[in-house]
Amino acid sequence: QSVLTQPPSASGTPGQRVTISCSGSSSNIGSNYVYWYQQLPGTAPKLLIYRNNQRPSGVPDRFSGSKSGTSASLAISGLRSEDEADYYCAAWDDSLSAHVVFGGGTKLTVL
């Protein structure tokens, strides 16, 4: 059971806009930044969004992040076939049990 909660799956057609949610608590999302990672099939994760809504160099502006209270969202606009991947949210957690917590991941299918 992951500390952060994500829907296990999401889907959309090419060109569509999809959003993936991530729900946490006051000890993680509520008091710290949210990060998003993309994991293409058979590869290592890659940083997609940092500090809630910042994109690293090279990440298309089709990807955007937002946060409100203890929840966050990743939006992908102009969906493309190469966006089919697993997406994970993450945050620092102020509790003593784990410093870095991840969501369970959302598998995005481009129909």
Next chain:
Amino acid sequence: EVQLVESGGGLVQPGGSLRLSCAASGFTFSSYWMSWVRQAPGKGLEWVANIKQDGSEKYYVDSVKGRFTISRDNAKNSLYLQMNSLRAEDTAVYYCARGGGSGWYMIDYWGQGTLVTVSS
């Protein structure tokens, strides 16, 4: 270019030990917190441990406390994970990752991973 290259994975029997290594290049290794993150087959990501720049602070997920030890050698630009008393549930791809020392500086680069299989 930031590069993180893990090694040391393999097949080990329950109760056995394994030491993972991660060779870092392309950045000033001694300036960053470093982390290990694992992913069981077909499952999500799980943070395992992290270590401060000078090695003075180390933290672990509850499930590996007392069994795993994270360490680093800044002179060799290397990160390590000593895994003892391995269990079947430790079977996973283990990723070396840069960052993860605070909410301001979370993980930004990942290695390609090394597979650890615990089975008799």
